[in-house]
Amino acid sequence: MVTIYDIAKKAGCSSSTVSKALNNSSTISKKRKEEIIAIAKLMGYVPNSNARQLATKNSWSIGVLFSEDMNIGLEHHFFSGVLEAFKTYVEDLGYEVTFVSKKVGHQSLSYLEWCKYKNVDGVFIVTVDVDDVSLKELTESGIPIVTVDNGVLNVPTIISDNYQGTRMVLNYLRLKGAKKIAHIAGPLRSFAAQERIEAYKDVLRKADVEIDEKLIIEANNYDFNSGKNALYQLISQYGGIPDAIYAASDDIALGAIRALKELGYKIPEDVSVVGFDNIELTKYTSPSLTTIAQDKIRIGREAAKHLIALINHETESVPGIVKRVPVELVIRESTK
Amino acid sequence: MVTIYDIAKKAGCSSSTVSKALNNSSTISKKRKEEIIAIAKLMGYVPNSNARQLATKNSWSIGVLFSEDMNIGLEHHFFSGVLEAFKTYVEDLGYEVTFVSKKVGHQSLSYLEWCKYKNVDGVFIVTVDVDDVSLKELTESGIPIVTVDNGVLNVPTIISDNYQGTRMVLNYLRLKGAKKIAHIAGPLRSFAAQERIEAYKDVLRKADVEIDEKLIIEANNYDFNSGKNALYQLISQYGGIPDAIYAASDDIALGAIRALKELGYKIPEDVSVVGFDNIELTKYTSPSLTTIAQDKIRIGREAAKHLIALINHETESVPGIVKRVPVELVIRESTK
DNA sequence: TTGTACGCGTTATCAC
DNA sequence: GTGATAACGCGTACAA
Numbered sequence: 001m002v003t004i005y006d007i008a009k010k011a012g013c014s015s016s017t018v019s020k021a022l023n024n025s026s027t028i029s030k031k032r033k034e035e036i037i038a039i040a041k042l043m044g045y046v047p048n049s050n051a052r053q054l055a056t057k058n059s060w061s062i063g064v065l066f067s068e069d070m071n072i073g074l075e076h077h078f079f080s081g082v083l084e085a086f087k088t089y090v091e092d093l094g095y096e097v098t099f100v101s102k103k104v105g106h107q108s109l110s111y112l113e114w115c116k117y118k119n120v121d122g123v124f125i126v127t128v129d130v131d132d133v134s135l136k137e138l139t140e141s142g143i144p145i146v147t148v149d150n151g152v153l154n155v156p157t158i159i160s161d162n163y164q165g166t167r168m169v170l171n172y173l174r175l176k177g178a179k180k181i182a183h184i185a186g187p188l189r190s191f192a193a194q195e196r197i198e199a200y201k202d203v204l205r206k207a208d209v210e211i212d213e214k215l216i217i218e219a220n221n222y223d224f225n226s227g228k229n230a231l232y233q234l235i236s237q238y239g240g241i242p243d244a245i246y247a248a249s250d251d252i253a254l255g256a257i258r259a260l261k262e263l264g265y266k267i268p269e270d271v272s273v274v275g276f277d278n279i280e281l282t283k284y285t286s287p288s289l290t291t292i293a294q295d296k297i298r299i300g301r302e303a304a305k306h307l308i309a310l311i312n313h314e315t316e317s318v319p320g321i322v323k324r325v326p327v328e329l330v331i332r333e334s335t336k
Numbered sequence: 337m338v339t340i341y342d343i344a345k346k347a348g349c350s351s352s353t354v355s356k357a358l359n360n361s362s363t364i365s366k367k368r369k370e371e372i373i374a375i376a377k378l379m380g381y382v383p384n385s386n387a388r389q390l391a392t393k394n395s396w397s398i399g400v401l402f403s404e405d406m407n408i409g410l411e412h413h414f415f416s417g418v419l420e421a422f423k424t425y426v427e428d429l430g431y432e433v434t435f436v437s438k439k440v441g442h443q444s445l446s447y448l449e450w451c452k453y454k455n456v457d458g459v460f461i462v463t464v465d466v467d468d469v470s471l472k473e474l475t476e477s478g479i480p481i482v483t484v485d486n487g488v489l490n491v492p493t494i495i496s497d498n499y500q501g502t503r504m505v506l507n508y509l510r511l512k513g514a515k516k517i518a519h520i521a522g523p524l525r526s527f528a529a530q531e532r533i534e535a536y537k538d539v540l541r542k543a544d545v546e547i548d549e550k551l552i553i554e555a556n557n558y559d560f561n562s563g564k565n566a567l568y569q570l571i572s573q574y575g576g577i578p579d580a581i582y583a584a585s586d587d588i589a590l591g592a593i594r595a596l597k598e599l600g601y602k603i604p605e606d607v608s609v610v611g612f613d614n615i616e617l618t619k620y621t622s623p624s625l626t627t628i629a630q631d632k633i634r635i636g637r638e639a640a641k642h643l644i645a646l647i648n649h650e651t652e653s654v655p656g657i658v659k660r661v662p663v664e665l666v667i668r669e670s671t672k
Numbered sequence: 673t674t675g676t677a678c679g680c681g682t683t684a685t686c687a688c
Numbered sequence: 689g690t691g692a693t694a695a696c697g698c699g700t701a702c703a704a
Contacts (some may be wrong), residue, residue, distance in 0.1 A: 001681090003680095003681055003682085004682070005681080015681090015682085016682095016683080016684085019682065019683060019684090020683095023683080048680085048681050048682070049680085050680085050681075050682090051680070051681030051682040051683085052681075052682055052683075053682090054680090054681080054683090055681080055682040055683040055684080056682080056683065056684095165684070268682080321686070
């Protein structure tokens, strides 16, 4: 490993002069500077992150909480996309991103301890086990944090505009003549699920449609099988099928469609079905799925932007929703 | 921030004694040790990663190359799964995982420079632009590296057993009576695509089946549309449809199925279709897809194992395939 | 068993 | 414009 001392020796100057040259300080002659930089390049000098961070107390690093123990299954696709966009944005600003861990070498740490250990500038909570006690400690620590919808509520959150999406779905279905529109909600421990169900009720109410609680059912989870089960429950609780079904996720929608097919119904002839997310495969199923497209890239980027602003003290940390990202209605074959 | 000096002051001893207590050295009395540890906990002491790494020259960190500029689309799902498994394994051993970047603060670095800067113990190449010049420098640097199938060939590689998978597909199709079996290969710049096409030829040859080059077609990519296009080409080049189609990925298979449907063919009545990967959605399409399941978790874990072994000098770095992970044939509705 | 003193590679504060 | 020198927080020979 070549250090600034090696360079200093070769350049015939002191290490502090080298440091100044490399950090283009103003108090150094142009000639010296170029000379030193040339030598550094020649010798293959690479700075040492640890030494630099130790001296500057400045880490340029961001921790990412991304635990997959919690079995979010297909949904994961959404979060991966968000993380990608986030990573791209902050890396371009010169930050490095590291997964927050609970171990270092042979000893166990809490999330907060790990963050202090690494001296991260901020944390992006992507997915997490909300029941983890270690999490509360972290979110209350004062470290800049953002998250996207995942049920952690005491942290600045970037989220899709669920109300807008729900309104678009319902307006569209009603425009197409649907009277009885059911809603298969996501698990209500999820914030997004709560928002969508509230929006469903509110939009209908404002359109002077009476809310029929029998048309609302909560799925156990966001996945295919939960959707399938929910549909059977819906039918038995409602005593038949509605004109249309608004599902809280694409996977739920696909599960519901499968169940409907098993029961001999045709989509969209007998019943229209709409999902939420616009995951890749919705283009390719038959029928292809009408759905609300979430803008993963935008969400990731907005999260990054907000976190950087927090780090730079350009904004204050307020718990809850700080940004709603617009969604889009994608009309395909599952609605008539 | 509380340091070992703060603890030393409170405990009435020297900082080195504190250090010894915290690193459970053998040369310290039990009583002192427990006392110091208690004080450390009380004061909320957290070690400083940079100082420790600077002193020990030991980073306990692994870099991950995961660039998404290259538009691998749906395939990404596979790599995300592999990365998850990898991360879980190495974090459990106490390593932290950081995305390799090309910037730090405001200056640009090559991959290798970044790795030296961060002093990572090893690198896991998940996805990467193989044409990146910066990559060669890294792979030839001597830093421990592993990769999974992605076209980087001069590095130890963990990969699915493509031969076994291909053999299972072909044997199954032939058993079911298929005579003319076409192969839609992946893009041949991909190593897996090459392996699968070679296996296809070899297995048939060994079964005394004459290879008909007209039954082989290379898709431009691994995605849906490439599969669709490839199928049209196949038909025009072969002058009809074969008994069965073995596609190099599920997405290709689904694209081909879509094209077949457009042409009025029924699957599996008119033609059987088999994919490769076993991505989630293959369960839910209609017909659901017969495919080869790749074991993402096992691949990620084996990659981790191998990298750790390299880091610990328990094995030597040999370019090319170091481990083949078994695959499984999942029979669903797209074959008869 | 404990403490002293130094090194890890860098930046930053002063004198010069 | 340049160069000693002191941090930064920790680990570790070596001496006590």
